[in-house]
Amino acid sequence: MTELPFATTRKLGLVIDLDTCVGCHACVVSCKGWNTENYGVPLSDQDPFGATPSGTFLNRVHSYEVQPDHGAAQLIHFPKSCLHCEDAPCVTVCPTGASYKRAEDGIVLVNEEACIGCSLCAWACPYGARELDQAAGVMKKCTLCVDRIYNENLPEEDRVPACVRTCPSGARHFGDLGDAESDVSVLVAKRGGFDLMPEQGTKPVNKYLPPRLKDVAPQIDILAPFLEPVSKGPKGFLGWLDRALSALPGEDR
Amino acid sequence: MNPAPSVIAFTTFSGLGFGLLFWLGIGMPAPTGLTAFLYFALAYALAAGGLMASTFHLGRPERAIRAFTQWRTSWLSREAWAAVATLIVMAVFGAAATFWATALPVLGWIGAAFAMATVVTTSMIYAQLKTVPRWRHWSTPALFVLLSLGAGALLAGQTMACLPLLAAAGTVQVHAWISGDTRFARSGTTMSTATGLGGIGTVRAFEPPHTGTNFLLKEFVYVVGRRHAGRLRIIALLLGFGIPIPILVLPASPWLLIIAALSHATGVLVLRWLFFAQAEHVVGLYYGKR
Numbered sequence: 440m441t442e443l444p445f446a447t448t449r450k451l452g453l454v455i456d457l458d459t460c461v462g463c464h465a466c467v468v469s470c471k472g473w474n475t476e477n478y479g480v481p482l483s484d485q486d487p488f489g490a491t492p493s494g495t496f497l498n499r500v501h502s503y504e505v506q507p508d509h510g511a512a513q514l515i516h517f518p519k520s521c522l523h524c525e526d527a528p529c530v531t532v533c534p535t536g537a538s539y540k541r542a543e544d545g546i547v548l549v550n551e552e553a554c555i556g557c558s559l560c561a562w563a564c565p566y567g568a569r570e571l572d573q574a575a576g577v578m579k580k581c582t583l584c585v586d587r588i589y590n591e592n593l594p595e596e597d598r599v600p601a602c603v604r605t606c607p608s609g610a611r612h613f614g615d616l617g618d619a620e621s622d623v624s625v626l627v628a629k630r631g632g633f634d635l636m637p638e639q640g641t642k643p644v645n646k647y648l649p650p651r652l653k654d655v656a657p658q659i660d661i662l663a664p665f666l667e668p669v670s671k672g673p674k675g676f677l678g679w680l681d682r683a684l685s686a687l688p689g690e691d692r
Numbered sequence: 693m694n695p696a697p698s699v700i701a702f703t704t705f706s707g708l709g710f711g712l713l714f715w716l717g718i719g720m721p722a723p724t725g726l727t728a729f730l731y732f733a734l735a736y737a738l739a740a741g742g743l744m745a746s747t748f749h750l751g752r753p754e755r756a757i758r759a760f761t762q763w764r765t766s767w768l769s770r771e772a773w774a775a776v777a778t779l780i781v782m783a784v785f786g787a788a789a790t791f792w793a794t795a796l797p798v799l800g801w802i803g804a805a806f807a808m809a810t811v812v813t814t815s816m817i818y819a820q821l822k823t824v825p826r827w828r829h830w831s832t833p834a835l836f837v838l839l840s841l842g843a844g845a846l847l848a849g850q851t852m853a854c855l856p857l858l859a860a861a862g863t864v865q866v867h868a869w870i871s872g873d874t875r876f877a878r879s880g881t882t883m884s885t886a887t888g889l890g891g892i893g894t895v896r897a898f899e900p901p902h903t904g905t906n907f908l909l910k911e912f913v914y915v916v917g918r919r920h921a922g923r924l925r926i927i928a929l930l931l932g933f934g935i936p937i938p939i940l941v942l943p944a945s946p947w948l949l950i951i952a953a954l955s956h957a958t959g960v961l962v963l964r965w966l967f968f969a970q971a972e973h974v975v976g977l978y979y980g981k982r
Contacts, residue, residue, distance in 0.1 A: 442765055457889075467901070492904045499901035501978055507893035514898060515889060519978065528822065534769035535758035553758055556751015559768055561911065562693075565823045565881070567975035570907040576751025633888045636974065638880045639822055647888055 443530055447545035450617030451583055452523050452644035453603065454626055458651045459610035462502055462516030466602035466611060470498040470520070470581075473601035478586045479551045483574035495572045497521070497581045498602055515650055518611070520602070521568035521581035522635065522643030523547050529560035529569060529580075537578070545617070545644055546585055551577045565639045588613075616644050693824065694914045695968035702746035703814060703967075704960050706775070707836060709739025710807040711844020713782050717804030720850050724793035732786035734847065736779070743775055767820055771813035778806035811840045818967075825879035826971045831868035838864060839960055846953050851940050858940075858956070862933035865963065869925060876972050876982070886977040897980025912973035913981045924966055932959025 474497055475482040484494035498520040506512045523540075527547050530538045537553035538560050540546070549560075549569075554577040561569040561578065569580045584600035587593060597604060603611040614623035623646075626632070632646035673681050712735040715721075723731050747753040760776075762769040781803035788794045815836035818827040842857035883897075884890025936952035936959075972982045 464901075493902075493906050495907070496902075499906075501897065501901050502899035503887055503889060504896045504898040505889050505892045505894065506896070513892065515887075517887060519901075531765040532768065532817075532820070534760075534762050534766045534772065535755070536762050537758075553755070554752065555755045555758060557749070557759070557768065558751075558911065559766075559817065561907075562821055562973070563823060565974045567908040567912070567978060571751055571911075573907070578751075635888055636881055636885050638885055639974070649888065650892065 443525075443527060443540055444542035444545075447525075447540070447542055447617065449543065449615045450523075450525070450545045450644045451588070451614070452545070452616045452623075452646070453520070453583075453600070454612040454614070454616075454623045454632060454646050454648060455518055456610040456612070456630075456648040457515050457517060458648060459608050460500075460516040460518060461608050461610070462500055462514075463607065464500050465605050465607055466518055467496060467498050467500055469601040469605035471496055473584060473587070474579075474582065478582050479549070479579065480572060480575040480577060482579060483572050485573050493573075495570045495579050497568075497570075497579060510653070510655075513650060513653065518602075519566060519568070519635075520645075521547060521583075522566060522641070522645040523581075523583060525642035525644060526640060528563040528565075528639075528641060532559045532563045534559070546583045547580070548582055548585065549578050549580055551575070554578050565636050565641065566643075583613075616646065693968045693971040693973060694911050695965050696749050698745045698748035700961060700964045700968065702742045703836075704742070704957070704964050705738045705745070706742025706814070707811060707840040707960070708843045708847065708957060709735050709737070709742060710775075710778060710810050711840035711842070712847045713739060713778060713844070714804045714807040714841065715844045715848035715850055715853075717782060717785065717800040717802075717807060719795060719797060719800060720853070721848055722789070722795055724789050726790075728786065728789040731848075732782070732790065735782075736786075739775070740779065767813050767816040771810060771817065774806055774810040774813050778803055778810050781806055808837060808840070811836050823974050824971045825875040825881070825974075826872040827967075829868065829872065829875065831864055831871070835861060835864050835868055839963075843953075843956055843960065846936065846940075846949070846956055849944075849949060851944060851949075855937065855940050858933055858937055862929065862937075865929070865932075872970075876974075879974075881974045881977065883977045883980065886974070897978075900979055908975055909979065909981075913976045913979060914969055915981070916969075918969060921966060921970055924962055928959050928962035928966065930959070931955050932963060935959075 471482055482495040486492050498518060501517040503515050503517055504512050505515055523545055527540055530540050535553045535555055537550045539548060556571055556576040558571050569578050572579045588598050590598060599613045603613045612623050612626060614621045616623055618624060627646045630648040632648050634643050716731055747756050759769055759772045763773055781799060785796055785799045785803050788796050812833055815833040819832035821827055838857055838861035842854055842861050845854035845857055883895045887895050889895050935955040939948050939952040976982050
């Protein structure tokens with residue numbers, strides 16, 4: 440049903456640390472790897488080895504350059520996937536009921552058997568979190584690895600989304616953002632986690648942690664410009680070689 | 693937004709068809725026999741043809757029947773209901789006029805109301821989207837309804853009703869363009885709010901997530917032809933309103949009316965192309981594009 444649940448008992452989601460992300464795209468690869476062979480149809484590629492490759496991804500990493508008023512520009516890597524919004528506009532626009540938000544944990548999913556591929560949910564999403572698979576003709580989106588997080592066939596440490604499990608820099612955190620005591624909620628409160636496009640009124644569950652303030656390196660070399668150069672010209676054997684070579688015909692460079 | 697031909701054809705021709713069904717439903721004109729058959733055949737060809745075209749942009753058109761289930765929240769689902777209700781009611785009304793020369797005015801008014809409800813639901817699919825500030829405005833449903841009523845009146849030969857409707861549609865269209873040109877900037881969604889990094893400084897897209905293109909860029913970041921938008925607006929105004937309105941003022945002649953209708957329909961096709969091609973989706977901000 441495309442009516443949103445009045446409230447969800449839990450709000451499972453991701454917390455992404457923009458300070459720690461190194462932009463390695465490992466989360467993109469592990470996401471594609473897990474999700475192409477598990478929940479729903481595979482994530483297809485078009486012309487993968489040709490001149491114009493493209494394909495379906497549930498998670499993509501952008502990179503932004505941010506120029507402060509003073510000081511050096513910062514490069515910030517920015518992973519983006521479905522934010523599992525509380526007020527998900529993609530769910531209510533769906534004409535078939537294929538898009539839904541789970542009341543028990545807040546995960547937004549697509550029932551691919553019912554999807555007609557009209558793309559209206561992708562139009563309604565401000566974040567570009569949904570992509571129409573060009574081979575299957577159905578809408579694909581992040582499932583928060585619903586087939587991992589409750590999967591008792593996996594070792595306990597693997598029961599987190601593939602992107603979180605693989606992140607080598609620890610920039611991705613998974614948990615219940617509806618529980619103020621949870622690790623992720625504490626982290627968000629401590630680091631000043633924020634919403635993307637809050638003015639769109641989607642109330643995203645996923646939060647982003649801002650880059651920490653950059654420290655300014657102290658000026659340690661104030662006397663260095665006044666020091667004598669170590670050597671003005673070569674002496675000894677090198678000096679003789681220099682003079683001898685200069686005496687030969689030809690030009691100096 | 694990508695101006696998909698199937699969606700342009702759908703909104704244009706179904707608008708014409710449902711507009712004509714509206715005027716037939718309220719008995720202006722009230723043809724019988726063969727004339728009625730021809731009127732209804734034209735209206736159904738346009739309305740149903742447009743609806744058929746809309747299924748061409750679906751990834752899985754064979755499941756289109758499922759679109760009837762979510763009328764409580766989805767404008768697309770409501771549109772499906774309104775369209776089918778119109779086509780069923782007006783089929784009975786049209787059959788009575790064609791085969792038994794009988795007018796069923798109550799049924800006709802109900803069908804006319806459903807026809808306009810269909811056009812409103814179509815327009816609300818676009819007007820509801822916060823992600824496309826240009827569309828999220830009262831002028832979107834107003835324009836769809838005025839254009840449908842005006843074109844319907846033109847096809848139904850209702851010259852006196854058509855003139856003010858076309859004039860109003862042209863005026864609202866110009867207003868929609870002028871106010872729409874700045875609505876994205878006024879919406880408050882920027883690269884700064886999209887990334888949440890504006891507090892540090894000026895944000896610039898440095899590297900996209902991939903070397904090639906993707907579904908999002910193809911669907912939402914359509915830039916081809918936008919530089920001709922100014923010229924296309926003039927062409928659309930001339931074809932849609934500038935040529936038909938003077939013709940309608942002239943003494944009625946069936947051939948001139950056909951020219952006016954063809955010119956208007958071509959103008960609306962250009963308007964709809966611009967409606968999609970000029971609409972900018974906020975997701976473009978993540979790519980530093982509009």
